[in-house]
Amino acid sequence: MCSGRVDPLMVAEAFAAGSDGVFIGACKRGECHYSTGNLHAEARVELLKHVLEAAGLSPERVVLRMMSSAEGNKFVEFTTEFQRVITELGPLGQAEGMDRTTLAIKLSAIREALGGRKLRWVVGKVVEFKNNGNLYGERFTDHEIKRLLQEVGMDEVRIREIIERLKDKPKSVKQLSEEINAPSRVILRQMADLRRMGLADIASVDGRTPIWQLKVDARYE
Amino acid sequence: MKNSKRSSGDSTAPRIGVFVCNCGINIAGFVDTKEVAEYAKTLPNVVFVRENLYSCSEAGIRDIKQAIIENKLERVVVAACTPRTHEPTFRAACEEAGVNPYYFEFVNIREHCSWVHKDSRDDATEKAKDLIRMGVARAAYLEPMEPIIGDVTKKALVIGGGVSGMTAALELGSRGFDVVLVEKDKALGGLLRALDEIYPWGNKASTYLKQLVESTKTNTHIEVLTSTEVTDVTGYVGNYDVKLSTLEEPIRVGVIIVATGAVPLVPEGAYGYDARSKISMYELEVMLKQGKSPGKRVVMIGCAGVRSNERLYCSRICCMTAIKNALLLRKRYKAQVTVLYRDLMCYGTRNEEILAEAKKAGVRFINFSDEEPPLVEKEAVKVKGAILGREISLPYDKVVLTSALSPAPTNESLSRMLKVPLDEYGFFLEAHVKLRPLDFATDGIFVCGTSRWPATITECLEQSIGAASRASTFLATGSAKVEPIVSVIDPEKCRGCGLCVAVCPYGGIELVETDQGIKARTIEVACKGCGTCGATCYRGAITMRHYTNEQLVAQIKAAFAKV
Numbered sequence: 001m002c003s004g005r006v007d008p009l010m011v012a013e014a015f016a017a018g019s020d021g022v023f024i025g026a027c028k029r030g031e032c033h034y035s036t037g038n039l040h041a042e043a044r045v046e047l048l049k050h051v052l053e054a055a056g057l058s059p060e061r062v063v064l065r066m067m068s069s070a071e072g073n074k075f076v077e078f079t080t081e082f083q084r085v086i087t088e089l090g091p092l093g094q095a096e097g098m099d100r101t102t103l104a105i106k107l108s109a110i111r112e113a114l115g116g117r118k119l120r121w122v123v124g125k126v127v128e129f130k131n132n133g134n135l136y137g138e139r140f141t142d143h144e145i146k147r148l149l150q151e152v153g154m155d156e157v158r159i160r161e162i163i164e165r166l167k168d169k170p171k172s173v174k175q176l177s178e179e180i181n182a183p184s185r186v187i188l189r190q191m192a193d194l195r196r197m198g199l200a201d202i203a204s205v206d207g208r209t210p211i212w213q214l215k216v217d218a219r220y221e
Numbered sequence: 222m223k224n225s226k227r228s229s230g231d232s233t234a235p236r237i238g239v240f241v242c243n244c245g246i247n248i249a250g251f252v253d254t255k256e257v258a259e260y261a262k263t264l265p266n267v268v269f270v271r272e273n274l275y276s277c278s279e280a281g282i283r284d285i286k287q288a289i290i291e292n293k294l295e296r297v298v299v300a301a302c303t304p305r306t307h308e309p310t311f312r313a314a315c316e317e318a319g320v321n322p323y324y325f326e327f328v329n330i331r332e333h334c335s336w337v338h339k340d341s342r343d344d345a346t347e348k349a350k351d352l353i354r355m356g357v358a359r360a361a362y363l364e365p366m367e368p369i370i371g372d373v374t375k376k377a378l379v380i381g382g383g384v385s386g387m388t389a390a391l392e393l394g395s396r397g398f399d400v401v402l403v404e405k406d407k408a409l410g411g412l413l414r415a416l417d418e419i420y421p422w423g424n425k426a427s428t429y430l431k432q433l434v435e436s437t438k439t440n441t442h443i444e445v446l447t448s449t450e451v452t453d454v455t456g457y458v459g460n461y462d463v464k465l466s467t468l469e470e471p472i473r474v475g476v477i478i479v480a481t482g483a484v485p486l487v488p489e490g491a492y493g494y495d496a497r498s499k500i501s502m503y504e505l506e507v508m509l510k511q512g513k514s515p516g517k518r519v520v521m522i523g524c525a526g527v528r529s530n531e532r533l534y535c536s537r538i539c540c541m542t543a544i545k546n547a548l549l550l551r552k553r554y555k556a557q558v559t560v561l562y563r564d565l566m567c568y569g570t571r572n573e574e575i576l577a578e579a580k581k582a583g584v585r586f587i588n589f590s591d592e593e594p595p596l597v598e599k600e601a602v603k604v605k606g607a608i609l610g611r612e613i614s615l616p617y618d619k620v621v622l623t624s625a626l627s628p629a630p631t632n633e634s635l636s637r638m639l640k641v642p643l644d645e646y647g648f649f650l651e652a653h654v655k656l657r658p659l660d661f662a663t664d665g666i667f668v669c670g671t672s673r674w675p676a677t678i679t680e681c682l683e684q685s686i687g688a689a690s691r692a693s694t695f696l697a698t699g700s701a702k703v704e705p706i707v708s709v710i711d712p713e714k715c716r717g718c719g720l721c722v723a724v725c726p727y728g729g730i731e732l733v734e735t736d737q738g739i740k741a742r743t744i745e746v747a748c749k750g751c752g753t754c755g756a757t758c759y760r761g762a763i764t765m766r767h768y769t770n771e772q773l774v775a776q777i778k779a780a781f782a783k784v
Contacts, residue, residue, distance in 0.1 A: 005755065006756060010773055010777060013774050013778070030642065030643060031645060033642070033652075034662065034726060035640055035642060037751045040753050120720070121759070
């Protein structure tokens with residue numbers, strides 16, 4: 001199976017199923033059996049790393065390594081290294097100081113983010129932007145791509161987590177900020193985004209604190 | 222990603238049969254196959270398990286077919302070796318026993334278990350169980366498929382008019398297939414035009430070339446276009462539309478053979494190369510052809526500019542060229558020739574004979590180590606013989622640097638147009654070095670000659686005849702049978718955003734106007750089944766057949782679900 005077939009959601013499924021690490025082996029750059037599948041896989045793994053980090057999980061838990069089918073020694077080297085890193089990290093969530101409930105919420109935020117329209121558009125365009133440039137012929141450097149994926153990835157995971165956490169009951173920005181462990185100004189900005197998108201509104205005001213709720217028919221694609 | 226048990230709608234659980242192959246002692250020697258087979262019986266939907274000594278043998282296949290029929294098996298899982306060699310065998314067995322071949326699932330417990338965990342029988346056994354559990358989980362979600370058949374335009378395009386291209390064109394032309402042969406130079410012939418004598422038989426390149434060009438030009442099925450380059454290629458097997466620099470209208474061909482050749486490396490910066498007293502082997506060839514003598518004292522130095530950090534590869538043919546020319550200089554000009562080499566690549570009995578002949582004729586061969594390469598000074602070459610262990614000084618009239626063939630600079634643009642890969646050095650990369658050496662992974666495009674890797678003329682001939690033969694299979698039948706492992710797009714879910722079109726490396730998805738608006742649609746014969754589109758769509762509209770989300774997620778879940 002081509003590494004280009006590896007949907008980031010499958011990696012999320014593996015974590016949800018109990019995996020502590022995911023290793024993706026791909027063809028070498030320029031030698032992909034399916035032309036550019038490995039480059040797409042590479043971009044997705046970069047995104048995955050940022051998304052994991054944004055959720056407070058170690059980005060080292062997902063690894064992509066390139067090798068040819070004639071490089072058994074490299075495969076051994078890579079998998080041994082991977083095994084060592086994951087063993088040192090320890091069990092997913094637990095090693096990051098998360099309880100099971102938090103991990104479940106984080107994983108579900110990750111899954112929603114990776115399946116969502118925004119991240120899939122961004123990551124789907126990386127290979128094109130790097131090699132051929134955008135509509136105006138501007139090529140993106142690795143650094144620019146990295147920043148883009150990092151920013152969008154972080155934003156998306158947080159917004160998905162807010163949605164997850166608002167599902168059971170309405171909450172204030174302060175509450176959310178504590179639960180998510182993110183600065184309240186960031187959460188506030190995202191609440192404003194959610195309202196603008198018609199996904200959330202203020203349910204009530206407790207003293208002078210607005211309490212936010214999800215709209216009933218809210219669907220963030 | 223949701224798991225619906227079976228998408229086809231029937232409620233009964235599929236009847237799965239598992240066959241565990243011993244592969245003699247290849248697997249059974251390192252994996253407890255009995256234990257594995259017992260374990261397989263406990264897996265969901267498994268109704269039949271059998272151990273085979275050799276599943277791929279005639280008896281093994283007969284056994285599988287019989288078991289399918291007797292036990293009314295609906296899915297077949299074989300835990301054996303690699304799908305590369307035996308997947309077709311087992312698929313055929315399924316088909317003959319009345320089970321759709323795509324209901325077959327291969328689990329590799331040889332390469333993935335017994336071979337790599339030879340020292341740990343327990344671990345190998347446990348891993349075999351894990352892999353079989355995953356295979357069985359996927360098998361439940363497999364779906365039946367039929368091969369896709371497309372029409373093939375009975376015309377071929379051969380790119381490159383050297384010895385390989387002309388030979389391939391002639392092979393096809395002689396079978397009555399129309400061929401368009403394009404050559405970017407003004408004349409046909411390629412590298413052959415510069416060569417003097419051809420080894421191993423010592424015939425004149427010019428005589429051979431003249432015959433070859435003559436037959437190519439007079440063949441009524443071959444249209445030769447010189448000073449012509451390929452500028453754009455679209456389409457898929459059977460129907461490639463190719464734009465050429467000298468024609469206004471694109472031509473339509475069914476198959477394409479790449480025979481663009483290689484270029485002689487100019488060993489710039491190696492051993493004081495100056496194209497005067499220190500020349501390349503290619504320049505020596507040109508001199509010899511013009512009847513010029515390089516002088517009485519010639520020193521040849523091997524591996525100039527290759528097998529170095531800059532170019533890691535061995536160009537394979539340069540040693541033999543050196544031996545041939547050393548012998549030729551000896552015979553023709555009574556020159557004193559010394560060949561300095563790191564390793565001597567001289568494969569095949571005839572080539573070995575020439576080496577022996579050269580030694581007998583008085584050509585000196587001196588081995589040097591790559592730590593201590595020869596030093597080319599003004600009057601003499603100084604070299605420390607690896608076997609002699611001391612420095613020797615060799616006065617010279619000419620130093621000839623045995624340099625490599627390097628990839629043609631046009632390879633990169635052509636590979637992009639054809640959507641076929643290059644290797645790390647820039648040569649064209651075949652689908653599989655041993656199993657499909659003349660095919661590209663893209664159907665209907667073939668490769669031969671030095672565009673693929675440095676090769677002797679004999680090898681170029683073999684390859685071009687082979688590539689023409691591969692191409693003929695499509696041209697003769699007039700149809701292309703393609704694996705149905707392609708993506709399918711659900712128009713209900715698709716919004717026509719076109720992201721899948723953008724990521725597809727094969728131009729295998731198009732946007733079409735429908736009653737429900739613009740929708741993406743897979744061009745089945747162009748799709749190679751990489752699945753990149755399926756992993757991209759945010760609407761979940763794309764199903765990658767045979768590697769569906771359901772199948773893969775079932776496999777992932779099974780990996781972590783120890784029973």
